Each structure stands twice: as structure tokens, then as C-alpha cells.
Amino acid sequence: MPFLRRVTGGRGIPDERLAEVAEHYYARGGRSPINGQTRALQQAIRAELRRRGFSTPVLIANRNSEPFLPDVLRGAQDSGAQRLLVVTTSAYASYSSCRQYREDIAEALEQLADEGRSLQVDKIRQYATHPSFARVNARLVTDAVRASGQDDDDKLRVVFVTHSIPTAMDDTSGPGDGEGNLYEHQHDEIAHVILDEAGITLDRDLSGALVFCSRSGRPEQPWLEPDINDHLRQLAGSGVTDVVVAPIGFVSDHMEVVHDLDTEAAETAAEVGLRMTRVPTVGTDAEFVMGLIDLVEERAAQARGERVDAIAWPGEAMPSVCAAGCCPNLRIAKPAACGQD
Numbered sequence: 001m002p003f004l005r006r007v008t009g010g011r012g013i014p015d016e017r018l019a020e021v022a023e024h025y026y027a028r029g030g031r032s033p034i035n036g037q038t039r040a041l042q043q044a045i046r047a048e049l050r051r052r053g054f055s056t057p058v059l060i061a062n063r064n065s066e067p068f069l070p071d072v073l074r075g076a077q078d079s080g081a082q083r084l085l086v087v088t089t090s091a092y093a094s095y096s097s098c099r100q101y102r103e104d105i106a107e108a109l110e111q112l113a114d115e116g117r118s119l120q121v122d123k124i125r126q127y128a129t130h131p132s133f134a135r136v137n138a139r140l141v142t143d144a145v146r147a148s149g150q151d152d153d154d155k156l157r158v159v160f161v162t163h164s165i166p167t168a169m170d171d172t173s174g175p176g177d178g179e180g181n182l183y184e185h186q187h188d189e190i191a192h193v194i195l196d197e198a199g200i201t202l203d204r205d206l207s208g209a210l211v212f213c214s215r216s217g218r219p220e221q222p223w224l225e226p227d228i229n230d231h232l233r234q235l236a237g238s239g240v241t242d243v244v245v246a247p248i249g250f251v252s253d254h255m256e257v258v259h260d261l262d263t264e265a266a267e268t269a270a271e272v273g274l275r276m277t278r279v280p281t282v283g284t285d286a287e288f289v290m291g292l293i294d295l296v297e298e299r300a301a302q303a304r305g306e307r308v309d310a311i312a313w314p315g316e317a318m319p320s321v322c323a324a325g326c327c328p329n330l331r332i333a334k335p336a337a338c339g340q341d
């Protein structure tokens with residue numbers, strides 16, 4: 001509950017919802033698998049850096065549980081660090097998946113400034129549009145479609161899933177000079193190229209849809225839809241027998257995946273008679289990790305003032321330094337690090 005209260009900090013998520021979510025954690029020993037998964041990613045990043053000849057220390061900091069960001073920054077400075085480069089475990093644009101992290105970095109730096117400390121913190125660009133991310137997801141979906149054993153294209157659907165967010169948050173996602181809705185748009189584009197790639201590799205005419213999980217908030221507040229469970233019920237009545245569920249919105253098999261998909265959505269699928277194959281998240285896939293370290297090198301080159309060609313697929317590269325006012329906090333304006341504002 002203390003963790004859940006920190007996550008939702010004053011955002012009007014009803015207590016009943018928190019009590020319900022707490023049960024998902026209690027059912028798994030009172031903790032999330034995300035901690036172990038983040039440590040595995042830390043090791044994989046460290047190994048890839050070593051392979052490229054860098055001995056840079058790799059630290060973990062959380063927004064809502066130990067080790068907390070300000071403590072980690074303080075510790076890093078005590079051991080001699082002057083600059084840090086942030087890699088978030090979150091790929092897409094939006095307030096929840098990008099700016100909120102930047103606000104927490106700014107707040108931590110302010111705390112340190114009050115203690116007379118100063119550190120420079122930069123961040124790699126959001127990597128949903130770095131080619132490695134879509135490529136790894138396409139390979140994982142291809143393998144899962146093959147493993148499903150369903151060869152009839154009419155009977156199989158790929159169900160792409162991401163975290164629902166309030167529609168008001170999606171509406172303002174993006175650099176601000178664009179049309180908004182960049183969160184949903186980036187997912188749509190990735191879902192499309194994955195279907196294309198998997199279809200080409202398997203010589204099949206695959207179809208699928210983008211759906212959402214883990215909605216919270218007040219019922220009267222609109223969030224992105226359809227919910228995966230409603231979508232599965234609908235598919236069952238349309239001749240589909242097999243679903244391949246691809247959690248493209250997440251980078252590890254954390255609680256949203258093991259509970260909301262592997263438990264809840266799997267129950268719905270069983271109830272309506274659909275066979276469900278769940279695609280793994282990118283996790284510590286070597287190609288994904290290499291992509292992250294390519295971005296680390298890209299950001300370092302930018303910091304040295306070198307011209308870099310920021311590769312992207314699908315869509316456009318997100319900036320390493322976010323635009324002023326992008327993906328705004330809809331409740332209170334707060335300072336955010338790693339951006340023009």
C-alpha cells in the first residue's frame with residue numbers, strides 16, 4: 001500500500017482500486033517481479049558496455065520504491081560521479097511514460113541542490129522508435145505465431161497490448177507542436193510494422209489490433225479503449241480460435257504482464273474458448289540491449305557536440321532533449337529535467 005500510494009500520489013485513484021491492486025502483489029509474496037527484472041537488465045547493460053570497452057558504473061534507481069532516485073544520485077556523487085545518463089525502463093512518449101520520470105529527476109536534483117550538491121543528468125531518447133525495439137518485438141511475435149500452431153490466418157489474431165492512459169493524457173502526448181496522441185500513434189505504428197514483418201517472414205496474411213490493459217482512475221474519466229478482456233470476448237464470437245498476445249507497451253514481464261495479462265486476460269480467453277499464447281517482453285534480449293547501448297553512445301556523441309544521425313523505425317526519432325512543454329502534466333506545472341524547459 002505505501003508503494004501504491006506513492007505511485008498514485010494525489011491523483012484521485014479510488015482506495016478500493018488500490019486495495020484490489022494490492023491483492024495482486026500480496027498473491028506474489030508482497031513484491032513485484034520488476035525488481036529482479038530491472039537487476040537483470042542492469043547486468044545485461046553492464047556486460048554490453050564492457051564488451052564495447054566502457055567500465056562505466058550502472059546503477060538502478062526507482063521512482064516509487066527503494067532504491068529511491070535522490071538517494072541513488074547522492075550515492076553516485078559520493079563515489080565520484082559528476083554526470084549521469086538515464087535509461088528509463090519505459091519506451092514511449094506520454095506524461096506517464098516520459099515526462100513524469102523527468103519531473104522526478106528534476107525534483108531529485110533540487111533536493112541535492114539544497115544540500116549544496118550539483119550533478120549533470122542527461123537521458124537517452126525514448127526508444128519506441130529506435131529500430132531495435134520494433135525489430136526485437138517483431139521477432140518475438142513471429143516466434144509466438146509459429147508456436148501457436150494455428151496455420152489458418154482467419155482463425156488467428158495478434159493482440160497488441162499496452163497500458164491504458166486517460167484520453168486527456170494521450171491527447172497531449174508529443175512535442176506540443178504536433179497533433180498530440182503520440183502515445184497511441186507510436187503503438188499503432190509499431191503494431192503495424194510487426195504485423196508486416198512477421199507476415200513477410202512467415203509468408204502469411206496476419207491481422208491484429210491494438211488494445212489496452214490496467215485501466216485505473218475514476219470510471220467517469222475516459223481512458224484509452226478497448227480493454228483487452230472486452231476485445232477477447234468480441235473475437236471469440238467471430239470465428240477466431242487463437243490469440244497471440246504481444247505486450248509491446250512494456251519492457252519486462254512485471255505485474256501488469258503477469259497479473260493483467262497472464263492471469264486476468266488468460267482467464268477471459270479460457271472462459272470464451274480462445275487459445276492464448278503470450279509473447280515475451282523485450283526483457284534482456286541481446287538485440288534490445290545493444291539498441292539501448294547504441295543510444296547511450298549516441299547521447300554521449302551529442303553531448304560531445306558531434307553530429308549524429310538519429311536512426312528511427314518506424315516513425316521519427318524522439319529528441320534526446322525533450323521540447324518545452326511536451327507531454328504536459330495536466331494537474332500542476334512542474335519543472336522537468338532533460339528538456340528545453
Ligand SMILES: CC1=C(CCC(=O)O)c2cc3nc(cc4[nH]c(cc5[nH]c(cc1n2)c(C)c5CCC(=O)O)c(CCC(=O)O)c4C)C(CCC(=O)O)=C3C
Nearest residue numbers: 007008011021032034089090096097163165216254255256
Ligand atoms: C503508461 C504507463 C506505463 C508504461 C510505461 C512505464 O513503464 O512507465 C505504466 C507502467 C507501470 N505501472 C506500474 C504500476 C502501477 N501503475 C499505476 C497507475 C497508473 N499507471 C499509468 C500509466 C502507466 N503505467 C497511469 C496513467 C496510472 C494512473 C495513476 C497515475 O496517473 O499515476 C498503479 C496504481 C494502481 C492502479 O491504479 O493500477 C500501479 C501500481 C508498473 C509497476 C508494475 C510492477 O510493480 O511490477 C509499471 C511498470
Ligand SMILES: [Fe+2]
Nearest residue numbers: 096163214256
Ligand atoms: Fe502504471
